[in-house]
Amino acid sequence: MTTEKEYIAYINRALSEINYPQQPSGLYEPIAYTLDCGGKRIRPMLMLAVAEALGADKSVAVNQAVGLEMFHNFTLLHDDVMDRADMRRGRPTVHVKWNEATAILSGDAMLTMASQFMGRGCDGKLAEVLDLFNRTAIEIYEGQQYDMDFESREGVTAGEYIEMIRLKTSVLLGCACRMGALMAGGDEVVQKAFYDYGMYLGLAFQLQDDWLDTYGDPKLFGKKIGGDILNDKKTLLLITALNRADKEMKSRLVSLFGTRSDEKIAEVMAIYAALDVESECRSMICDYSAKAIACLDRAGLSPEAREFFEEIARQSLNRKS
C-alpha cells in the first residue's frame, strides 16, 4: 500500500502542476503562495487512500483531491481575514503580505477553481460529486458563523461546541473520505461508512488541536501554548470548566476574561486541573477516535487497508503538532 508520505508527495506534485495564468499576477500569485504552504494535506491524503483501499487507482480522484485542498486553503485564507490573523504556518497571511482586497478576491477565485477541479473527470458522477462538495461547503460556512457567534455569546454548551466544530472542521474530512469512496465506485453503505469515519476523525482531530493549544509541548507544537486561554476562546476545556465550577471558581474564571498575561494562563490551567477538565477532553478524543474506527466495520476493507485507517485514528490521539 501507498504510505502517507507517498500520498503527500503525490498531492504536492499535483498541486505544483496547476497551471495558473500569467496575468493578472495580483490574483494568481497569492493563490500559489497559499497552496505552497506545506500543510498536512490530510484531507486529500484520506480521499486518495480511500479510493485505493476500494481497489481504484489514486488517479481517479486526483482532481477532487486537488479541489478539496484548494477549497480547504480558501477557507483558511478567508478565515484569516475574518479573524485578523497575521501569521499562518510561520509565514505572513495573504492580507498581510498583500492586502485585504487581494485576500478576498484570491479566495473567491480559489473557491471557483476548487469547484472546477471537483467537476473534472467525474463522468456520470458529476451531480453527486458537486452535491456533496457544495453541501459540505455550506455546512462549513455555518460552522464558521457559529464560531463567530459564540465569541460574544454566554452559556455555550458542550453540545453546541461539538456541533460547531463538526460543521466547521469535521464534515470536510467526512466529505474527503466519502468523495474517495464515490470516485472509486463504492456503494452508498461504503460511502456513508467512510463519511462517518472521516467525521469522527475530524472531531478527534479538532479536540486534539484544542488540547494541544493548552497542554502541548511548545517545542513540538510550533506556536505559543495558551493562545486559546489568552483569547478567552470557548473551547471544550473552558466550557467544561465553566459548567463544573462552583460560584466562586466561576467568578474567578470570568474575572480573568479580557486580560492577557502568562499568569492568566497559569491560573486558568490551575482551575482546569482542580476541575479535572483535561481528562474530560482526553476521554472525548478517545471516544471519537474509537467511533471512527468502529465505522470501518461497515467499509468492507482488507485487513491491510483497515490497519491504515485505524492507524490514522490512533495517531490522532498522540499527535504532538
Place this chain on the structure above:
Amino acid sequence: MTTEKEYIAYINRALSEINYPQQPSGLYEPIAYTLDCGGKRIRPMLMLAVAEALGADKSVAVNQAVGLEMFHNFTLLHDDVMDRADMRRGRPTVHVKWNEATAILSGDAMLTMASQFMGRGCDGKLAEVLDLFNRTAIEIYEGQQYDMDFESREGVTAGEYIEMIRLKTSVLLGCACRMGALMAGGDEVVQKAFYDYGMYLGLAFQLQDDWLDTYGDPKLFGKKIGGDILNDKKTLLLITALNRADKEMKSRLVSLFGTRSDEKIAEVMAIYAALDVESECRSMICDYSAKAIACLDRAGLSPEAREFFEEIARQSLNRKS
C-alpha cells in the same frame, strides 16, 4: 411575448421563494438582505428572454437565472468590501450594516449557493452549464483585479480599459444570454451569437454607466454626478482626455488628481469639452450597441423576438439611470 416587467416580477418571485435555513441567522439574513435590493435583474431577465425566444418555457432556466443573480450580487457584496463602499442602491452595504467578517462569509455562501442553483434541473447539460458559469466567474475576478491594478498604474490605454470592463462586467451578460440559449437547447452557433450579443450589450451598458456618472441628470441618475472625476477613476473619458491632451493640459489634469471639490469636477469637464472626449465615448457606446444588434443575425429569431433584443440594445443608449 413576456414583457420586461413581467420577467422582473417572475425573477423577484423566484428569488423571494428561496428557502433559507433559520440558523445561523448571521449567515443567511445578509444574503436575503442583499438579494432584496430592487436591482435591475437585467442578467436573469436576458437569460429567460433568450430561452423563450428560442421556443422554451422560461421555467427551463429559472434555477440558472436565480443562480446568476445570486452570483452577481455576491460579486457586488465582496466588491463593496474591497472598495470600502458604504452605500449601495440607497441602503447601507452589508459590511456597514453588519460587519466585514459577515460580508465576507455571506458572500462565500452566496457563491456556493449560486453554484448549487446553476446545477439544478440541468440533466445532461450539467457539465456545460457549470463550465460556462465557472469560466465566467474566473474572468470576472480577473476583471476586478485589473480594475484594482489600474488604480495605481499610469498609462492605462483605452484598449486595456475596454478589456478590463469586458472581463469585469460584460462577460456576465454574455454568460446570461448564452445560458438561456443552452438551457433552451440552442446549438453552438446560436449560443455563440447570444454570448456575443450579451457581451457587446454589456460593454455598451458599462460605458453608458461611465458616461452617466459625468453627464447624467442628477435627478434621474440617483447619485451625485462626478464621482468618477472626484475619485480620479480611470474611465474611458479620463483615459481619452489624457491621450488627447497636449503637455500643458495634461499637467493641468494631473495636478487635479487627489483633490476633491466641485470646482475640480467643473474644471475636468471643461477639459473634456475642449478635447471632445464625450463624443468619443458616445460613439463607442453606439458602436457596441450596433455590434450587439448585428449578432442577432446569427440567432435565428422571429421578428418579434428580434425586436425585443434590439429594443434592449437601443435602450442602453438612452438609459438615464
